[in-house]
Amino acid sequence: MDSAVEKHCVELVALERSGHTAVLEGNTLHVWGGYMSTAEREVFLPSDEIWLYDLERGVWEMCQMSGEIPPPMSGTCSCFLIGHMYIFGGYDDTGQTNQLYRVNLLDGDYRWKNVKAESGSPPSPRDKLCCWVFNDRVTYFGGYGHKTLDDIMDDKSFIVDTASLEQNVGWGWNNEVHVFDTTLASWREPQSSGRAPAPRAAHAGATLGHKGYVYGGRVLETTPSDIHCLDLESWTWSEIVPTSTVPGGRSWHSLTAVSDNTLFLFGGLNVDCKPMSDRWVLDVDTKTWREFDHPNNSKPRLWHTASQAKDSDVVVFGGSCDYVLLVGTYGNLTGHSHDALVFQTQPYPLFRICVDCIAKNVNNFKMLQNQLPSLPRKLLEAVQRRTSRNI
Structure with missing residues (x-):
């Protein structure tokens, strides 16, 4: 990190939050936005801060942001593309x-830019999309938002949420597909074929190759366990019919690509409004779900990243x-979290195993400390990075 960055960064611990966004660049997790609960109410977290978590050293830093700063909000949709974090939508x-909006995560300036399209029209206002x-x-895809009744x-x-109708505005769920081309700065709404998922929000999505997958979410008053795929070249929808036991229906969960053909599902809120901590992996080739036990079974999460x-x-x-609509209502609810949970989904390579073992035990054995200089250079550098916060 250069001196210009060090001047506006300070080492801290990230605040607890939900409904935030996070993207990973290299070994650094970048966290922005969301909200937390105080004794009196729920508050949005500052939008002129970005939190950086070094996964190797386990160290947090907070950096100030500038430029065309978005308003504080939750439920926005983020992604990482060509060195930038893009965010769209959300609730303020x-x-x-x-x-x-977009912000460069590589130059150390963290300057926001409100991206204006050269052509096309953006989707209607919405949050909890993917x-x-x-x-x-x-x-x-999807989300919960509002349109005029004429539209x-x-x-x-x-699908209109009849409980939220006003004079000329209706709130509800959608299954629209909108594309923003970052090279042309243009919006378009492609015509898709096949059977699209029902309109929904608080679902989860992940990309494998040229296909986008979406699982679950909230559809009216239900939380289905369906999974759909959109071919991002032909714009054709298809539903995946599993050949095994399926996870229960849920919303506010996460879905993450972990290989060329597998997706990782974690947590969420089940049909009985209970937070979950279950972990599943889907093989999209065999259409098979598998559930795995893990050390974080006692740590349910929803509206996490x-x-x-x-x-x-x-x-x-x-x-x-806890159920996000109850947090801050009852004193016995534990509320939001600021934990970073790491899930292993595949066997580690030998190099990773060596680094983990040495870093874990180097301070316990004097003989091992004396032997460190004899390690291969790359292995020694990796161990030093892992243990630098303790030196």
């Missing part, structure tokens, strides 16, 4: 938004430990 103090990245394009008429892609790290690890950060 005025309601849902349809603004698109996106897929392919060929320098970001494809957005909703005869619109089969939008999940990012793929090296060696196919999945890093889950933050989220709520």
Whole structure:
């Protein structure tokens, strides 16, 4: 890290939060936005801060942001593309938004830019949606938001929440597909074929190759366990019919690509509004779900973030430990989290095993400390990075 960055970064511990965004670049997790609960109410976290977590050293830093800073909000949709984090939509103090922002995560300036399209129109305001990245394009799907009643008429892609109707505005769920081309700075709404998923929000999505997958979510008053795939070249929808036991229906969960043909599902809120901590892996080739036990069974999460790290690890950060609509209502609820949970999804390579073993035991054995200089250079550098916070 250069001196210019060090001047506006300070070592801290990230605040607990839910409904935030997070993307991983190299070994650094970048966390922005969301909200937390205080004794009196729920508050949005500052939007001019970005939190950096070094996965190797286990150290947090907070960096100040500048430029065209988005409003504080939750439920926005983020992705990492060509060195930038893009965020779209979300919920702020005025309601849902349809603004698109980006920030360079590589130059150390953390300067926001409100991205204006050269052509096309952005989707209507919404939050709790998902996106897929392919060929320098970001494809957005679903979400909960609002439209004028005139726009909703005869619109089969939008289900109105009848409890939220106003004079000329209707809120509800959608299954629209909108694409933003980052090279052309243009929006378009491609015509898709096949049977699209029902309109939904609080679902989870992940990209494998040229296909985008979406699982679960909230559809009216239900939380299905269906999984659908959209071909991002032909714009054809297909539903995956599993050949095994399936996870229960849920919303506010996460879905993460961990290999060329597997997806990692974690947590969420089940049909009985109970937070979950179960872990599943789907093989999209065999259409088979498998559930795995793990050390974090006692740590349910919903409205968290999940990012793929090296060696196919999945890093889950933050989220709520209780039903988000009840947090702050009753004193016995544990509320939001600031934990970073790391899930191993595949066997580690020998190099990773060596680094983990040495770093874990180097301070316990004097003989091992004396032998460190004899390690191969790359192995020694990796161990030093892991143990630098304790030196």
